[in-house]
Amino acid sequence: MRIAIGGLHHETNSFSNIPITKAILDRALVGENLRATMGGVRNYVGGFFAAGEELGVEVVPTVMGYCTPSGHITKEAMEIHRDRIVEAMWAAHQEKPLDAIALNLHGAGVADDYHDADAEILRAVRERFGADMPIGIAMDLHANIDDPLVAMANTVVGVKGYPHVDMFETGIIVFKQLVEMVKTGTRPAIGLARLPWLIAPAEGVTTSGPAHDVQQLCYRKEEEVEKLMAATFFQGFPYADVAECAVTVVTVAEDQETADKVAHDIATYAWNRRRDFAVPANSAEKAFDLAMQLDNSKAPIVINESSDNTGGGGPGDGTHLVREMVKRNLPGSAYGYIYDPEVAAQAAKAGIGAKIDCMLGAKMDKLHGEPLELKGAYVKTISDGVFINQSPMGGGGRTNLGLTVCLEVGNVCVIVGSNRTQPMDDGVFRVAGLRWDLLKYVALKSSQHFKGWWLERAGGIVPCDSPGIHCADLKVFNFENTNTTYFPLGDPEWK
Numbered sequence: 001m002r003i004a005i006g007g008l009h010h011e012t013n014s015f016s017n018i019p020i021t022k023a024i025l026d027r028a029l030v031g032e033n034l035r036a037t038m039g040g041v042r043n044y045v046g047g048f049f050a051a052g053e054e055l056g057v058e059v060v061p062t063v064m065g066y067c068t069p070s071g072h073i074t075k076e077a078m079e080i081h082r083d084r085i086v087e088a089m090w091a092a093h094q095e096k097p098l099d100a101i102a103l104n105l106h107g108a109g110v111a112d113d114y115h116d117a118d119a120e121i122l123r124a125v126r127e128r129f130g131a132d133m134p135i136g137i138a139m140d141l142h143a144n145i146d147d148p149l150v151a152m153a154n155t156v157v158g159v160k161g162y163p164h165v166d167m168f169e170t171g172i173i174v175f176k177q178l179v180e181m182v183k184t185g186t187r188p189a190i191g192l193a194r195l196p197w198l199i200a201p202a203e204g205v206t207t208s209g210p211a212h213d214v215q216q217l218c219y220r221k222e223e224e225v226e227k228l229m230a231a232t233f234f235q236g237f238p239y240a241d242v243a244e245c246a247v248t249v250v251t252v253a254e255d256q257e258t259a260d261k262v263a264h265d266i267a268t269y270a271w272n273r274r275r276d277f278a279v280p281a282n283s284a285e286k287a288f289d290l291a292m293q294l295d296n297s298k299a300p301i302v303i304n305e306s307s308d309n310t311g312g313g314g315p316g317d318g319t320h321l322v323r324e325m326v327k328r329n330l331p332g333s334a335y336g337y338i339y340d341p342e343v344a345a346q347a348a349k350a351g352i353g354a355k356i357d358c359m360l361g362a363k364m365d366k367l368h369g370e371p372l373e374l375k376g377a378y379v380k381t382i383s384d385g386v387f388i389n390q391s392p393m394g395g396g397g398r399t400n401l402g403l404t405v406c407l408e409v410g411n412v413c414v415i416v417g418s419n420r421t422q423p424m425d426d427g428v429f430r431v432a433g434l435r436w437d438l439l440k441y442v443a444l445k446s447s448q449h450f451k452g453w454w455l456e457r458a459g460g461i462v463p464c465d466s467p468g469i470h471c472a473d474l475k476v477f478n479f480e481n482t483n484t485t486y487f488p489l490g491d492p493e494w495k
Contacts, residue, residue, distance in 0.1 A: 001057045001058065001099045001100075001179065001182055002057070002058045002060055002092075002096060002097070002098050002099050003048075003052065003057055003058070003059060003060065003098065003099060003100045003101065003102055003175065003178055003179070003182075004060040004061075004062050004089045004092055004093070004098050004100075004101050004102070005034075005045060005048045005049075005059060005060065005061055005062065005064070005101075005102045005103070005104070006034075006061070006062035006063045006064050006085045006088065006089065006101075006103065006104075007064055007065070007085070007103040007104040007105050007121065008025075008064075008065040008067075008081060008085075008104075008105060008106070008109060008117065008118070008121055009044075009064070009065065009066050009067070009104055009105070009106045009140075010065065010066075010067040010069065010070075010073060010106055010108075010109045010117070011069040011106050011108045011109070011140065011142060011237060011240075011311075011312065011313065012069070012070070012071065012072060012073065012108055012109050012110035012111075012117070012237075012239075012240050012313065013069060013070065013071060013239040013240070013312060013313020013314070013469055013470065014071065014072065014110060014239060014240055014241035014242070015071075015239055015241070015313070015469040015477065016069075016070050016071035016313040016314075016315070016469060017071060017364065017365065018070040018071050018313075018315065018364070018420075019070065019071050019072055019073070019074055020067050020070055020071070020072070020073040020074065020077055020111075021074050021076075021077050022074065022076050022077040022080055024067055024077065025065050025067070025073075025077045025080065025081045028063050028064060028065040028066070028081065028084070029061075029063070029064045029065075029066070030061075030062070030063050030064075030084075030088070031061055031062070031088075032061060033061075034061035034062075034063075034064050035049060035059070035061045037398075038064070038397075040396050041168075041394065041395070041396040041397045042165075042167060042168040042392065042393065042394055042395040042396055042397075043167045043168060043171070043394050043397065044104040044138040044167050044168070044170060044171035044174075045064060045104055045171060046167075046168050046171065046396070047138070047167065047168040047169060047170060047171020047172040047173075047174075047175065048102050048104075048138075048171045048172075048174075048175050050168070050171075050172060051171065051172040051175035051176055051179075052175065055175075055176070055179055057175075057179055060089075060092045060098065062085060062088035062089050062092065063081070063084045063085045063088050064104065065081050068310060068311075068419075068420045068421055069310065069311055069312055069313040069314075070313055070420075071313065072110055072111060072112050073109065073110065073111035073112070073114075073117055074111070074112055075111060075112040075113045075114070077111070078111035078112070078113075078114055078117055078120070081121075082120060082121050082124050083124070085121060085124075085125065086124050086125055086128050089101060089125065089128075089129075090128055090129075093129070098129075098133070099134070099182045100133065100134040100135070100136070100178040100179070100181065100182050101125060101129065101133060101134070101135045101136070101178075102135075102136050102137075102138070102171075102174055102175050102178055103121070103122065103125070103135065103136070103137045103138070104137075104138050104139075104171070105118040105121060105122065105137050105138075105139055105143075106118060106139065106140045106142075106143065107139040107140050107142065107143020107144060107145060107158070107234070107237075108140065108142050108143055108144050108236075108237035108240045110240050110241075110242055115242045115243065115244070115481070116144075116146070116148070116149065116242065116244055118137075118139075118143070118149065119146075119148050119149040119152070122135070122137065122149060122152050122153060123148075123152060126152045134154050134178050134181040134182060134187070135152070135153055135154050136153065136154055136155040136156075136157070136174040136175070136177055136178045136181075137149075137153050137155070137156050137157070137174065138157060138158075138167075138170050138171045138173075138174040139156060139157070139158040139159075139170075139232075139234070140158060140159060140164065141158050141159045141160070141161070141162050141164060141204075141232075141233075141234060141235055142201065142234070142235055142236060142237040143158055143234050143236070143237070143248075144234075144236045144237055144240055144242065144244040144245050144246060144248075145192065145194075145234055145236075145244070145248045145250060146192075146194070146243075146244045147192065150190050150192050150250065153190065154178075154181060154187050154188065154190075155174060155177045155178070155181075155188055155190065155229075155230070155252050156190055156232075156250050156252065157170055157173050157174050157177070157230045157232060157250075157252065158170065158232035158234050158250065159232075160206065160215045160218055160219070160232060160233070161206050161215065162201075162204050162205055162206045162211065162235070162448050162449075163205075163206075163207075163391075163392075163393045163448050163449045163450075163451050163452035164393050164449065164452075165391075165392040165393045165452050167393065167394065173230060177229060177230075177252070186254075188229055188252045188253060188254060188259075189252070189253050189254070189255055189256040189258070189259040190250065190251065190252055190259055191249075191250065191251040191252075191253065191256070191258075191259030191260040191261075191262065191263035191264075192248060192249070192250055192251075192263060193248060193249040193260075193263040193264050193266070193267035194246050194247075194248050195246060195247040195248065195249075195267055195270070195271055195494055196246065196483065196485065196486040196487060196490075196492040196494055197236075197246065197247040197271065197274055197486055197487045197488075197494075198236065198238040198245060198246065198247070198474055198482065198486050198487070198488070198489065199235045199236060199238070199247055199277060200238065200471075200472040200473075200474055201235070201237070201306065201309070201312055201447040201448065201470070201472075202279055202306040202447050202448075202463065202465060202471075202472035203277040203278065203279050203472060204235045204277070204448065205448045205451065207448075207451060207455060209276070209277075210270075210273045210276040210277050211233075211235070211277065213273065214233045214266065214269065214270045214273065215233060217266055217269055218231040218232065218233055218266060221262050221265070221266065225253075225258060225262055227253050227254040227255060227258040228251060228252075228253045228254075228258055228259075228262055229252040229253055229254070230251065230252040231249070231250075231251045231252075231262055231263070231266060232249070232250050232251075233247075233249055233266060233270060234247065234248045234249070234250060235247055236248065237312075238474055238477075238479075238482060239312065239313060239469065239470065239477070240482075241477075241479050241480060241481050241482050242481050242482065243481050243482070243483065245481075245482045245483070245486075246483070246486065247270070248267075249263045249264075249266045249267040249270070250263065251263040251266075271494055274487055274488075278488075279463065279465075279472060280463070280465075281465040281471070281472055281473055282462065282463055282464050282465060283320075283464070283465075283466065284305075284320045284321045284323070284324035284464055284466050285324055287303050287321070287324075287462045287463070287464035288303065288324055288325070288328055290462045291303050291441060291460070291462045292330070294459060294460035294462070295459060295460070296332075296440045296441065296459050296460075297459075298459055299437070299457060299458055299459035300332070300436065300437075300439040300440055300441060300442045300458060300459060301440070301441050301442070301458065301459050301460045301461075301462065302442045302443075302444065302450070302454055302458040302460070302461045302462070303321065303325075303441065303442070303443045303444075303461075303462045303463075303464050304443075304444055304445070304446050304447070304450060304461065304462075304463055304464065305318070305320070305321040305443065305444070305445045305446075305464045305465075305466060305468075306446070306447040306463060306464070306465055306468075306470060306471065306472060307320075307368070307464075307465050307466045307467060307468030307469075307470050307471035307472075308320075308321075308368050308445050308466070308468045308469075308470065309422060309445050309446050309447045309470045310339070310420045310421060310422050310445060311421075311422030311446060311447065311449055312447060312469075312470040313469060313470060314368070314445065314468055314469055314470045315339065315364035315365060315368060315420070315469075316338065316339035316364075316420045316421075316445060317338055317339045317340055317361040317362060317363055317364050317368065318338075318361065318362065318368025318369050318445070318466065318468055319338070319360065319361040319362045319368065319369035319370065319371065319372045320368065320369045320464075320466035320467065320468075321335070321443050321445075321464055321466060322335045322338055322360070322361065322372060322414060322443065323369065323372050325412055325414075325441070325443050326372065326374075326409050326410070326412050326414070329410045329411050329412060330411060330412075330440065330441055331411045331440060332411070332438070332439050332440030332441060333411055333412040333413070333439070333440065333441040333442075333443075334412070334413040334414075334415065334429060334432075334434055334439050334441070334442055334443070335412065335413070335414045335415060335443045335444075336415045336423060336428040336429050336432070336434075336442065336443070336444050337401065337404070337414075337415035337416060337417045337423065337428045337432075337444070337445075338360065338361050338414065338415070338416055338417070338445075339361075339416075339417055339418070339419070339420050340360055340361050340363065340416050340417075340418075341402065341403065341417075341418035342363070343358045343359075343360050343361075343405075343407075343416050344402070344403045344404060344405050344416045344417065344418045345403065345418075346358055347377075347379045347382070347405040347407060347416065348379075348382050348403055348405055350379055351379065351382075352379050352380070352381065352382055353378075353379065354378075354379045355376045355377060355378050355379070356374075356376075356377050356379065356407075357373075357374065357375045357376065357377070358373075358374050358377065359371040359372070359373055359374075360372040360373075360374055360414070360416070367467055367468060367469065368466070368467065368468050368469075369466070369467075374407065374409055374414075377407040377408065377409050377414070378407065378408040378409075379405060379406075379407060379408075380405075380406040380407065380408045380413065380432070380433070381405065381406040381432050381433040382403075382404070382405050382406075383403075383404050383405075383431045383432065383433075384400075384402075384403065384404070384431075385400055385401030385402050385403060385404035385417055385418065385419065385431055386398065386399070386400050386401070386431070387399055387427040387428075387430055387431050388427075389424055389425060389427060390425045390426075390427065390453065391424040391425040391449075391452045391453040392452050392453070393424055393449055393452040393453075394424060399421060399424070399427055400419055400421075401417035401418065401419050401421065401428065401431065402417055402418030402419035403417075403418040404416065404417045404418065404428075404431055404432065405432075406432035406433065406434070413432065413434060415428055415429070415432045415434075422445070422446050422449055422450075423444050423445070423446060423450055424446075424449055424450060424452060424453060425450075425452075425453035425454070426453065428444075429442075436457070437457075442458075443464075447470070474488065474489060475488075475489060
């Protein structure tokens with residue numbers, strides 16, 4: 001049995017001014033390089049490879065694009081990447097027939113002229129291979145899902161956890177379902193329940209609270225309903241600003257009746273809990289006030305800035321929180337990290353032990369703050385910014401911050417990197433020569449994913465929701481395509 005794998009993992013924030021271009025997608029992992037890079041990594045594709053090895057199925061790697069969440073994919077980049085995937089899969093099929101196809105699609109991808117980039121890739125693959133080819137999709141919890149995508153797929157399964165600590169397991173589930181389809185010749189039914197509801201990522205953590213309760217209901221349904229194969233509560237991604245933006249429940253079952261009923265049952269429970277998802281919006285100043293009330297004698301207090309989360313399309317160079325940390329000048333403080341390749345290069349040129357004057361951050365826009373003036377910042381360390389992720393989310397994967405420096409400003413260590421990415425664990429501190437367990441206050445840019453590693457280690461976690469394109473208050477956005485009658489922007493009825 002031969003199953004081809006490939007896809008595109010990009011979460012589009014339509015309010016970002018950073019496009020995904022052909023040059024970026026030209027760095028896609030192709031063929032055996034995909035296996036060498038992602039085999040053994042705790043993500044969707046790593047799950048595909050693991051399931052293939054376990055079941056003795058030949059996994060055929062084709063083309064997989066990974067992009068840091070940003071703005072729209074350009075039309076040229078989208079069409080070239082789509083065609084590369086299709087042609088690579090077709091070439092493999094011509095060499096020796098494929099039995100099924102496993103795609104990893106984020107679900108919140110938007111391209112110029114293609115408002116649903118993920119559905120467009122699926123459409124092209126389906127068109128080339130025909131209706132009989134089993135096609136399964138492993139998707140992100142923040143996917144915006146509508147009828148066309150569901151109609152073209154044979155199974156759609158998303159992660160249940162946020163942080164997405166179950167990407168690996170989700171890849172395994174999809175792959176095994178495809179193997180079963182090939183063996184039996186059967187095709188599952190897919191249920192879809194769309195809710196008139198938008199959830200900001202800052203509200204959707206599944207380690208506790210209402211999203212956790214919905215997640216657990218999905219697990220219980222999978223255990224208790226005999227014909228049910230999978231159930232996913234997709235929180236959606238409102239910042240994509242497309243008509244598809246919405247919360248959905250997608251189920252996979254042996255028959256349509258079961259799929260539809262379970263999807264509706266879970267959606268009803270979630271909808272009735274919708275008002276419980278709201279979270280406090282702390283300014284940087286208030287976040288530090290709250291952090292200083294917590295006990296940091298045994299472990300650092302973590303302050304996370306969701307509004308400039310590069311994992312949701314934020315520029316990563318916002319200064320609201322780092323400015324407040326420098327102002328407070330609390331002993332044992334570290335900011336990990338801010339994106340500013342210009343300052344990183346300036347510090348590296350000056351060398352370790354030098355002192356520099358610089359204007360840090362806020363070079364992408366002014367929504368996320370004004371540049372922070374630093375005088376006499378001490379260059380503490382310089383590194384290539386490369387480390388292996390130790391988080392249960394994507395563990396084993398290689399993270400590259402690019403040229404990275406640690407600037408010492410009073411009592412505060414400010415880590416400055418040259419590539420945009422979301423910190424998942426203590427890696428950003430490791431490359432800067434800092435031990436997380438010796439720190440008192442840690443600040444970082446992330447909504448929930450950092451909790452996969454930090455939740456069990458931090459002395460406390462305080463959210464910060466400064467102004468930014470990933471902030472929790474959806475009412476500040478000028479949506480052009482998202483349905484603004486949806487909750488919480490409106491108060492619609494749903495049954």
